[in-house]
Amino acid sequence: MDELVTILVKGTLTSKKFKVHKGFAVHYSPVFKSAFNSSFKEGRTQTYELEDTTKGAVQLLVEWIYTQKLDLNGLEEEKTWDAQCMCLANLWVLADKLLMRSLQNxxxxxxxxxxxxxxxxxxxxxxxxxxNTQKKSQLRRFLLYKCALKLDAENYTRFPEEFPKEMLLELAVYLIEAMDDLPDKSKFPKFKISDYEVPES
Structure with a gap:
């Protein structure tokens, strides 16, 4: 029988332990493989501690290790659409740290x-x-594309606190580069200096 290892999610108020068969954990994560087979604390205790993530993200990770599927219906706290999206973002970041590329995808x-x-x-x-991601990470690129394609001007003015400065700069560059690739720029407004003059009366 394959031995069990523990993934410990440490929170500010409460912690939660997830038991996983070691064979599954080390198969899907090179980080787990290195940690649980080392002479360091993780190897001695067969416990891997996580602090910068959520219980929901780790729950999804453990379920994915066994099934390669993500079922959001089983989450206890993440019931709203916003909360589920945040949980998936946490999961993507966690999978990145654990070098679990298939889980990221x-x-x-x-x-x-x-x-x-x-x-x-x-x-x-x-x-x-x-x-929590590096510049030009796949998750950033995905969100930039979605924002450029789906959001209108009102979204940016109604929720300015939701848009990081770095993201807005990347979005500006993204849109400029996209415009440079357009074969037909005739729809872009024609420049007239009168449009920018201050009314005198």
């Missing part, structure tokens, strides 16, 4: 499914994503 696919179902972009996750 599963999380991305599920996030796209939620966006398509609700016809909306989860702007509530933008600050978290930009605080």
């Amino acid at each position: 599963s999380a991305m696919g599920k996030l796209e499914t939620l966006c398509a179902r609700h016809h909306w972009i989860p702007v509530v996750i933008l600050n978290y994503v930009y605080d």
Whole structure:
């Protein structure tokens, strides 16, 4: 019988332990493999501690290890669409740290499914994503594309606190580069200096 290891989610108020068969954990994560087979604390205790994530994200990770599927219906706290999107963003970041590329892609696919179902972009996750990912990460690129394609000007003025400065700069560059690739620029407004003059009367 394969031995069990523990993934411990440490929170500010409460912690939660998830038991996983070691063979599954080390098969899907090189980080788990290195940690649980080392002479360091993780190897001696067969416990891996996580602090910068959520219980929901780890619950999805453990379920994915066994099934390669993500079922958001089983989440205890993340019932709203915004909360589920945030949970998937946490999961993507966690999978990135654990070098679980297939899980990252599963999380991305599920996030796209939620966006398509609700016809909306989860702007509530933008600050978290930009605080926890590297420049030009696939998750950032995905969100930039979605924002450029789906959001109108009112979205940016109504929810300015949801858009990190770094993201807005990247979005400006993204849109400029996209415009440069357009074969027909005739729809872009023609320049007239009178449009920018101050009315004198």
